Amino acid sequence: MTVFAVTGHMDLTDTSVLLVRTALHDLFAEHDGSALVGVSCLAAGSDTLFAEEVLAAGGELVAVVPSRDYREAKVKPGHAPAFDRLVQAAAEVVVAPFATAGREAYEAANRVLLERADRLVAVWNGRPPGGKGGGTADVVLQARAEGVPVDVVWPPGAERAGV
Template sequence: MIAVVGHPDLTAPTLALLEEELRRRLASLARAGRAGLVRAGQGLPVVVGRAARAAGLALVTVLPARGGVPEVLTAQDRRAAGELLLLSDQVRLLEYDPTDRDACVGADESLLRSCARLLAVWDGSPSSGRDATAHLVAFARSSGVDVEILWPAGAGRTAPAV
């Protein structure tokens, strides 16, 4: 399984750049019989889903749940989750509160434990109170997960890196 994580504030042009780059990278993983894994949300997860579909890579989307019932997402994340559900080969429920940053980080850590590789869309900046990408890269490396960093030339974020 290959997880993909990244900054939540990627610009629209960056997401467009990433879709093609991810499609190329995921195509080689599809030939190896792997599957991609994303946690439902807007932005990068949807781009990963589109790229996985174009590359022929099976996609697993994780939805937050409470008591075995899917959690209500924000309006923007609901729209993104809807598209991801259509692109996915499998959907998993995971117990966590999608409005709690620490719960989301814990969910991502749990998912990384089941992965052989992490593709991280990361500019190298440290984790902040909002963005845990650096933490997830460090967590994956310390857990023995192969990490590949993606930050294409011209990539940018809507919020300044801290």
Template sequence: MAVTRIGVTGHRDIPAAALESVRSGIRATLCRRSVVEALSSLAAGADQLFADIALSCGVPVTAVIPGMDYERSLGTGDALTGYRRLLTSSVSQVRLPREASDEAAYRAAGRWIVDHVDSMVAVWDGCPARGPGGTGEVVAYAHRVGVPVTVVWSPGVRRR
């Protein structure tokens, strides 16, 4: 089966020592396959990097918005600016019906993405999730439901 829809889960803070390896891994996954759609929640870090690379490879992005106040949860600065820029570049949006953008909403968005893709990219250091809806939890869910996961990271690099 050809991979056509790829989703992302990953850390918001990617250490500089892992960044080039992460970029290369995402690019290899998105630019060298027959990908017709990339799904991302457009959060800071891995989600925005994935969406940027998808767009640079000519892959349309679908934004999966975890909650009604998601934009407010991103704060101010680069995360919010990146989100708004990528949202306007997305070909479609899926707005999940949660009032608050909290851990339950992030878990729901991660699962929604897994449930609607052929494979996942995980920008993941391999450590357990730090909270509900975290990268490790989304990866475990993907494994449970049989969605293949490609982990991109730099071996030996840990997050703070």
């Protein structure tokens, strides 16, 4: 069994969504779906694409929710149907012990991802951390420091919206 966790950008362009989805599909095609577990916080963008491709490959999904109010406070209406569908499809839902979403809750959720991961999939443009903490680059650096192998998924032509 291989447990993949994900970190990645939320703000992918429409073209990038297709490119990233294809790259994730190809990555998981190299593994036996019945021995594949994906761990995701189910945020919009990369986390959701990852979760959908894990399930499409026949894998098992573990959803990590950063706080008890995350769904109501942070999931935007346009993303809510996908979030709800993926939570329902998850074999396990882990809710971090925080009442409200925020930096501490996100960092704790990232900790759960890395504790469970055999490998980290980073849908990441390779840029250094932005200084806020808990972002994609921060999680990649933390994984590497802990010896968790990182698979960077950033296909040619991928871009972040507005960047």
